[in-house]
Amino acid sequence: MTIAGMTTKEKGQKSRAARLAIVMGLSLSLVVALFLAPFSDDVRGKTVMLEVDGEARAVRANGRTVGEMLRGQGIACEPGDWVYPDADKPILPGMVVQFRKSRWVELLVDNRIVTFRQIGDLSMERIAGLGVAVGAEDRLDRRDGVEGGASSRWRLVRLTRSTRERSEPVAFPRQVIYDGALPEGVERVAVAGADGVAVVREQVTFEDGQEVSAEAVEREVTQRPRPEVVIRGGGGSGERRLVASRGGSRGAAPGERDIAASTKGEGNSEEEVAAAIRRTMRMEATAYTHTGNRTATGTWPHVGIVAVDPSVIPLGSTLYVEGYGLARAADTGGAIRGSIIDVFFDSNAECFQWGRRQVTVHILE
Numbered sequence: 001m002t003i004a005g006m007t008t009k010e011k012g013q014k015s016r017a018a019r020l021a022i023v024m025g026l027s028l029s030l031v032v033a034l035f036l037a038p039f040s041d042d043v044r045g046k047t048v049m050l051e052v053d054g055e056a057r058a059v060r061a062n063g064r065t066v067g068e069m070l071r072g073q074g075i076a077c078e079p080g081d082w083v084y085p086d087a088d089k090p091i092l093p094g095m096v097v098q099f100r101k102s103r104w105v106e107l108l109v110d111n112r113i114v115t116f117r118q119i120g121d122l123s124m125e126r127i128a129g130l131g132v133a134v135g136a137e138d139r140l141d142r143r144d145g146v147e148g149g150a151s152s153r154w155r156l157v158r159l160t161r162s163t164r165e166r167s168e169p170v171a172f173p174r175q176v177i178y179d180g181a182l183p184e185g186v187e188r189v190a191v192a193g194a195d196g197v198a199v200v201r202e203q204v205t206f207e208d209g210q211e212v213s214a215e216a217v218e219r220e221v222t223q224r225p226r227p228e229v230v231i232r233g234g235g236g237s238g239e240r241r242l243v244a245s246r247g248g249s250r251g252a253a254p255g256e257r258d259i260a261a262s263t264k265g266e267g268n269s270e271e272e273v274a275a276a277i278r279r280t281m282r283m284e285a286t287a288y289t290h291t292g293n294r295t296a297t298g299t300w301p302h303v304g305i306v307a308v309d310p311s312v313i314p315l316g317s318t319l320y321v322e323g324y325g326l327a328r329a330a331d332t333g334g335a336i337r338g339s340i341i342d343v344f345f346d347s348n349a350e351c352f353q354w355g356r357r358q359v360t361v362h363i364l365e
Contacts, residue, residue: 046091048095066089080116081101081102165199168200169197172194174227184234187230188326194226196223284341286335289348296315307332309336
């Protein structure tokens with residue numbers, strides 16, 4: 001072979017070298033392909049289902065972890081946000097990723113502000129989890145006017161209850177006695193009225209230490225009111241009626257209610273009212289005048305003294321005698337027995353004019 005030519009041996013060696021180079025190139029390509037296989041999906045992106053605050057959509061996810069995928073979608077994970085699966089979990093094709101965005105919440109409690117991040121509706125359990133003591137009757141109020149769980153400013157209202165007692169007056173009613181012997185329209189107070197006293201027990205409700213309501217749970221009359229007794233001209237029957245009128249400011253009129261109905265009208269039961277008229281009786285009345293002697297109670301007789309049977313009307317009782325007026329049982333007499341009284345006048349003429357008659361006698365308190 002000449003210098004410019006190649007021997008057969010040299011040509012064979014060159015052919016073998018070329019084949020070896022091809023084999024090595026193919027092997028290297030295979031190794032590179034195998035090495036890059038796990039990363040090929042990162043280039044193309046995986047399809048996952050992303051649910052953000054309840055709204056789901058399919059996305060092509062780049063990155064190897066859930067956190068990287070969310071950042072790729074422009075979603076920033078902050079402390080308090082909720083992610084499932086965890087942000088460091090690897091992305092798998094067809095994976096469902098759930099994300100809930102938290103918000104800053106401001107809670108006013110016990111005159112201090114507590115701030116924290118919250119997902120969804122705020123609850124007492126969540127507040128207790130922050131180390132804030134929660135009472136059984138405490139409640140949450142919105143401070144920003146936003147309806148629903150989206151509110152970011154709240155107030156924890158402390159609700160407490162206690163009981164207390166207070167006194168209140170029990171208005172006295174008026175008892176009216178009609179006397180036909182008096183001119184129409186004439187009115188006289190026989191017994192002055194007096195208010196009673198009731199003790200009211202209340203349950204008081206406080207919100208953050210401020211009283212908001214008080215409800216009466218019990219009422220006890222500790223001092224019964226004394227009715228005012230008024231003698232009014234007209235009527236002719238000696239009839240008595242009780243009129244529920246505080247302080248006696250309203251007069252009775254024909255057709256007024258009876259005692260029970262009137263006391264109920266003022267909020268008083270019959271048990272709550274001290275009876276100013278203890279008893280009313282129909283009796284026979286005679287008259288007497290000066291005898292020169294003192295009465296059975298040791299006083300000199302005068303108009304307004306009445307002799308009674310002490311077994312029927314106790315001595316010292318205040319009476320109202322129809323046609324005679326206010327009187328005091330301060331004397332007795334041998335002929336005064338049972339349902340008979342003897343009224344005193346200053347003269348015999350007045351006694352004869354009185355004569356003997358049937359009258360209505362009211363025994364007052």
